[in-house]
Amino acid sequence: MDTPKFFTLIIGTEILNRRRNDAHFDFVSKELAKYGNKLTGSFVIEDDPKLIIQSIQYLASLENSIIFSFGGIGATPDDHTRQCVATALSNGELYTHEECASIIKERLQDKVSPLSLEMAELPRNAKLINNVYGSIPAFYLEERFFFLPGFPHMSHPMIENILTKFFNTKREIYRYTLTAACKESFLVDIMKQMPKSVEFSSLPKSAGRRIWHTTISVASYDEKISKESFQLYIDKLKANDIAYNIGEVLV
Secondary structure, eight states: OOSOEEEEEEEOHHHHTTSSOOOHHHHHHHHHHTTTOOEEEEEEEOSOHHHHHHHHHHHHHSTTEEEEEESOOSSSTTOOHHHHHHHHHSSSOEEEOHHHHHHHHHHHGGGOOHHHHGGGEEETTOEEEOOTTSSOOEEEETTTEEEEOSOHHHHHHHHHHHHHHHSOOOOOOEEEEEEESSOGGGGHHHHTTOOTTOEEEEEEEEEETTEEEEEEEEEESSHHHHHHHHHHHHHHHHHTTOOEEESSSOO
């Protein structure tokens, strides 16, 4: 796969109505950074089957997309993810995953029930993700689409293992940052010259009446292109005798 694009899909009405706080976005973004990767997008949606299906289909349709989905893989009436995945990515049917059913029986033993065995009903060709806490496994498809529990203490170790197994190639990102004593509009012509391979951002800040500072950040996996792009800003600032500082703060 070419450069992967990572997405989180966080499913849970309880997050949107603020009964619980999301812990996944921050964790995943930090774990990805360890390998020189970043999130392309993060979505928080309700426990709505139609919305879940549409969200999965959209993200899966994007080139080189990787989905980390959290929540809704249990067996209570508000857990729709397993069926939604089957509808979005397979033939719409769930099948008894015999290995998953065996794990559930082994781990729950005399507490196993028809309801708990429903969690072994998975889309065709699903593969299991071990739950290190000795609970029910999660699952994935095509080594791209990963469907995990909503509980951070279960899903976050799974993320660590997934990244180690499938996405462990360390990529170096070369980032350069400066803060200049000017409005960001002064640098728009340089921004328009940024190559597609360069990620750049412009963050303006008012430092008082008619006083503006702008922080420019340039990053690329290509060190040469990143340096050359960053130098364009420096050259213009120097040519116009505008004060700047390498870093986030102008001193």
